[in-house]
Amino acid sequence: MEKRKLTRRDFLNLSAGVAAGSLLAACGAQPTPEKIVETVIVEKEGEKVVETVVVEKEVEKVVTATPGAEAPAAETVTITFTGWGGTEEDEGVKSAVKVFEEENPNIKVTWIQIPENYDDKVLAMTAAGTPPDTAFVNNGQFRTYARDGLLLDITDLLKGDPELGRVDYFIEPQEEARCTYQGRWYGIGSCWVAPHIYYNADIFEQEGIEPPSNDPEKAWDWSEFLEVAKQLTIDVNGNHPGDSGFDEDNIERWAIQWPTWSIPLHAVIASNGGYWINPDTGLVDIDKPEATEALQAVADLMLVHKVSPLNTAFSALGMSNTQMLENGKLAMAVDGSWALAWITKINAKLGTAALPKLKQPATDMQAHIHSAYAATKYPDQAWKWVRFLGTEFYQLVFLKMGLWLPSQTDLMTPEGMQKWYTERQGPGDGVHPAGYDQIVTQYVPKYGHVLYMPPGYAKADAVITPALDAIWIGEQTAEEAMTAAAPEANAILEAEQQKG
Amino acid sequence: MDNTASWAKKPSFAGKFSVISAIRWFQTLQGRRTVIGYIFIGPFILGVLFWVLIPALTAVWLVFQDWNLISPASYIGLKNITRLATDKLFWQSLKVTTIFTVASVPLGLLFSFILALLINTKVRGLAIFRTIYYLPSIMPAVANAVLWAWIFNTDFGLLNALLRSIGLPKVGWLQQPEWALPALIAMSLWGVGAAMIIFLAGLQGIPETFYEAAKIDGAGRWAQLRHITVPLMSPVIFFNLIIGVINSFQVFTAGYLITNGGPQNATLFYVLYLYRVGFRYLEMGYAATLSWILFFVIMILTFIIFKTLGRSVYYQEDV
Numbered sequence: 001m002e003k004r005k006l007t008r009r010d011f012l013n014l015s016a017g018v019a020a021g022s023l024l025a026a027c028g029a030q031p032t033p034e035k036i037v038e039t040v041i042v043e044k045e046g047e048k049v050v051e052t053v054v055v056e057k058e059v060e061k062v063v064t065a066t067p068g069a070e071a072p073a074a075e076t077v078t079i080t081f082t083g084w085g086g087t088e089e090d091e092g093v094k095s096a097v098k099v100f101e102e103e104n105p106n107i108k109v110t111w112i113q114i115p116e117n118y119d120d121k122v123l124a125m126t127a128a129g130t131p132p133d134t135a136f137v138n139n140g141q142f143r144t145y146a147r148d149g150l151l152l153d154i155t156d157l158l159k160g161d162p163e164l165g166r167v168d169y170f171i172e173p174q175e176e177a178r179c180t181y182q183g184r185w186y187g188i189g190s191c192w193v194a195p196h197i198y199y200n201a202d203i204f205e206q207e208g209i210e211p212p213s214n215d216p217e218k219a220w221d222w223s224e225f226l227e228v229a230k231q232l233t234i235d236v237n238g239n240h241p242g243d244s245g246f247d248e249d250n251i252e253r254w255a256i257q258w259p260t261w262s263i264p265l266h267a268v269i270a271s272n273g274g275y276w277i278n279p280d281t282g283l284v285d286i287d288k289p290e291a292t293e294a295l296q297a298v299a300d301l302m303l304v305h306k307v308s309p310l311n312t313a314f315s316a317l318g319m320s321n322t323q324m325l326e327n328g329k330l331a332m333a334v335d336g337s338w339a340l341a342w343i344t345k346i347n348a349k350l351g352t353a354a355l356p357k358l359k360q361p362a363t364d365m366q367a368h369i370h371s372a373y374a375a376t377k378y379p380d381q382a383w384k385w386v387r388f389l390g391t392e393f394y395q396l397v398f399l400k401m402g403l404w405l406p407s408q409t410d411l412m413t414p415e416g417m418q419k420w421y422t423e424r425q426g427p428g429d430g431v432h433p434a435g436y437d438q439i440v441t442q443y444v445p446k447y448g449h450v451l452y453m454p455p456g457y458a459k460a461d462a463v464i465t466p467a468l469d470a471i472w473i474g475e476q477t478a479e480e481a482m483t484a485a486a487p488e489a490n491a492i493l494e495a496e497q498q499k500g
Numbered sequence: 501m502d503n504t505a506s507w508a509k510k511p512s513f514a515g516k517f518s519v520i521s522a523i524r525w526f527q528t529l530q531g532r533r534t535v536i537g538y539i540f541i542g543p544f545i546l547g548v549l550f551w552v553l554i555p556a557l558t559a560v561w562l563v564f565q566d567w568n569l570i571s572p573a574s575y576i577g578l579k580n581i582t583r584l585a586t587d588k589l590f591w592q593s594l595k596v597t598t599i600f601t602v603a604s605v606p607l608g609l610l611f612s613f614i615l616a617l618l619i620n621t622k623v624r625g626l627a628i629f630r631t632i633y634y635l636p637s638i639m640p641a642v643a644n645a646v647l648w649a650w651i652f653n654t655d656f657g658l659l660n661a662l663l664r665s666i667g668l669p670k671v672g673w674l675q676q677p678e679w680a681l682p683a684l685i686a687m688s689l690w691g692v693g694a695a696m697i698i699f700l701a702g703l704q705g706i707p708e709t710f711y712e713a714a715k716i717d718g719a720g721r722w723a724q725l726r727h728i729t730v731p732l733m734s735p736v737i738f739f740n741l742i743i744g745v746i747n748s749f750q751v752f753t754a755g756y757l758i759t760n761g762g763p764q765n766a767t768l769f770y771v772l773y774l775y776r777v778g779f780r781y782l783e784m785g786y787a788a789t790l791s792w793i794l795f796f797v798i799m800i801l802t803f804i805i806f807k808t809l810g811r812s813v814y815y816q817e818d819v
Binding site for chain 1: 568569570589654655664670672675676677762763764765776779780781782784
C-alpha cells in the first residue's frame with residue numbers, strides 16, 4: 001500500500017472542505033432520526049420486567065396524515081417532562097411514556113431526568129426561555145411557582161374530566177390542599193408518602209416486648225413509647241438508660257432514630273395538635289406550645305432519655321438506618337413510607353407501625369406534584385400527559401415497588417389493593433410487611449396532615465433550620481429557639497405575601 | 501442562510517478587492533501564521549467571551565435589578581447594595597469564609613511544604629509515596645466529602661473511634677457549631693497534594709551546588725533549610741499562598757455536601773450563601789451583587805498580599 005504524507009496545505013484544504021461540507025449538510029436541515037432510550041415491558045421468567053432499549057426515532061415535528069381517516073391530519077408534537085429521582089423513578093416514567101405514547105400516537109414525551117440540583121436546573125431552563133412543558137414540582141416550591149405564574153392553571157380541565165373530576169377520585173381534602181393555590185389547581189399528585197415506624201421484629205421478640213401496631217387507634221402514647229424505648233436501648237455492658245453505670249458513650253443498640261427534618265418533625269407536631277405552617281395564615285406556628293412541646297419531645301429522645309443517636313440531617317451520610325436496623329444497632333427507625341422500597345430488603349423480620357402519639361395519632365402526608373408549565377406551547381397535550389400520570393397505570397408501577405402510597409381512593413379498596421399490594425413473608429419476598437394495609441387505608445388517609453409550604457418558604461427556612469440545630473444539641477430549648485426564630489421567619493413570609 | 505446574495509449586491513469592486521487582498525495576505529507566511537494562530541486560540545477566546553465576559557457584564561447589570569429567574573427583571577437602583585449592610589447572613593458567611601481562609605491556607609502551605617521536603621529525599625519507593633500523597637487531590641470533591649462525613653460521624657466515625665481508644669470523649673464534629681468549621685479546615689488539608697507537587701517542582705529546581713557549598717561552610721540541615729531552601733523557594737511559596745487564598749474564598753463543596761451550612765450557620769461559606777440566594781431564594785440580583793463583592797474582596801486581598809509579602813520574595817537575578 002502506498003503511504004502518502006499529507007502536506008500541511010493538503011491538510012488545511014481538506015479540513016476546510018470537511019467543514020464546508022458539514023455546514024452545507026447542516027443547512028439542509030431535515031428531521032434527523034435521534035436515538036432515544038425507551039423502555040419496554042418484557043416477560044422474563046414469568047415476571048414483567050422493565051427494560052431500556054435504544055431506538056432510532058424521528059423526534060422532529062412531523063405532520064402525519066392519518067391514512068384512510070377523514071379527520072384532518074393530526075400534528076405529532078413532542079413535549080418534555082423533567083423530574084428527579086433515582087433508578088426506580090427513571091424506569092417507572094419510561095414505562096409510563098411507553099404506554100402513554102401507544103394510547104396517544106400524536107404525542108411524544110421526552111423524559112429529562114435530573115437527579116441532582118433539580119430545582120436549580122429547571123429554573124435555569126426557565127430563565128433561558130426554554131422551560132419544560134411538564135415537570136415534577138417539589139411541594140416546597142409549588143406555591144412559589146404558582147404565585148409567580150410559572151404553572152398552568154388546570155382547574156377547568158380537571159373539573160371537566162369525567163374520571164379525575166369525580167368527587168371521590170382522590171383522597172380528600174388533602175389532594176386539594178396540596179394542589180391548589182388561591183383556589184386554583186396547578187398540578188396533580190400521583191401518590192402520597194408518609195413517615196411511620198419501621199422495626200426489627202426479631203429484636204422485639206428476643207426482648208419479649210410487644211411491638212407497636214399499624215392500627216392508628218392502637219398507637220402508643222408517648223409515655224408508653226418512652227418506656228419501651230428505654231428497655232430497647234442497651235450499652236455495651238447490657239445496661240439501660242436510667243440504670244446506674246449506663247455508659248451513654250458506648251451504646252450497643254438504640255431504640256429509635258427520629259430524623260430531624262421537616263417531614264418527621266411535622267408528623268409529631270401534628271400529633272400534638274400544632275402546626276408547622278398555619279394553613280389559614282400561611283405563617284409559621286412553630287413557636288406555639290403545641291409545636292415546641294413536640295419538638296422538645298423529639299430532642300429529649302436524644303438529649304435526656306438517650307434512646308436515640310444524636311441526629312442531624314447529615315449523619316445520614318454515615319450508616320443508613322436500613323443498615324442499622326439490619327445489624328441490630330437500631331430497633332426502630334422513623335422514615336418515610338417510600339423507604340419501604342429498600343428497607344423491605346433487609347435480612348431480618350420487619351415490622352411497621354403508626355408513630356407514637358402525643359395527643360392524637362398523626363402523620364405527615366406529602367409528595368411531589370406533576371404540573372404543566374404555563375409557557376408550554378402545547379397545553380392540551382401537556383394536560384393529557386399530566387392527567388395520565390394521575391391515573392392508575394403510572395401509580396401502580398410505584399405502588400408495587402413500595403415507593404408510593406396511593407392517592408386514588410379506588411386503589412385503596414380491597415379490590416384496588418389486589419392490583420399492587422404484596423405481603424412480605426420474609427426477606428426477598430413481597431414488599432409490604434404484615435398489617436401494612438392499615439397504614440395505607442387507615443393511618444395515612446385519616447390521620448395524615450399536609451404541610452402547606454407558602455411562597456418564599458425557602459428563605460424563611462434559612463432562619464428556622466439554624467434555630468432547630470440549636471435544639472438538637474441542647475444549646476437552647478425548643479421554646480427558646482423557636483420563640484426567637486418564628487417572628488423573624490414570619491417577617492420574611494409576610495414580605496413574600498406582599499409580592500403576590 | 502443566503503448571506504452571499506446580499507453581500508454580492510454590494511459594489512462589486514470593493515467586494516472583489518477585499519476578498520482578493522485577503523487571499524493574497526493569507527498566502528504570505530505571516531498572514532497564514534496569524535490566521536492559524538487565531539484559529540488555535542479561537543476556542544479560548546470564545547470561552548472567555550461566553551463563559552466569563554458576558555456573564556460578568558450581565559452580573560453588573562443584575563446588581564441593579566430584582567430578578568427571580570421567572571418574571572422579567574425590574575430596576576431597583578441601589579437596593580441590592582444597601583441591603584448588604586443589614587444582611588446578617590452575608591456578614592456571617594464572610595466571617596466563616598475568612599476564618600476558614602486564615603486557618604486553612606497557612607496550615608495547607610506548611611503541610612504541603614513539609615510533605616514536599618519529605619518527598620524530595622531519596623528513599624526507596626519514592627514514586628509510590630508521591631502518588632499516595634497526590635491521590636486525594638485528584639479524587640472527586642464529592643467522593644472526598646462523603647469519605648470525610650463518614651470519618652467525622654459522631655457515633656460510628658473513625659475519628660471518634662480513635663479518640664475513644666485513647667480514652668477521650670466523643671466529639672460531635674459536625675453537630676457542634678464550634679467544631680464544624682475546624683473539622684472542615686482539617687478536611688481541607690486532605691487536598692494539599694496539588695500545592696505539594698508545585699513545591700516539589702520548585703525544590704528540584706534548586707541547584708545541588710548551593711547545598712554542597714553550604715556543607716563545606718559547615719551549615720547543618722536546619723541552616724541549609726533556612727538560608728537556602730526557603731529563600732529560593734519564596735516565589736513558589738508566594739504563588740501557592742495567592743492561589744490558596746483565591747481558592748479558599750471560593751470554597752463550596754464541603755459546606756454544601758457535608759454540613760449544608762450548618763449547624764447554626766457555622767459553616768455557611770460565602771459561595772454557599774451566594775448560591776442559596778440565587779437558586780433557593782430566587783434573588784438573582786442580590787446574588788450578582790454578592791458575587792461582585794467576592795470579586796472585590798479577593799482582588800483587595802491579593803493586592804495587600806502583593807504589597808506586603810511580595811517584597812520579601814527573592815527572585816534569582818541570574819543563574
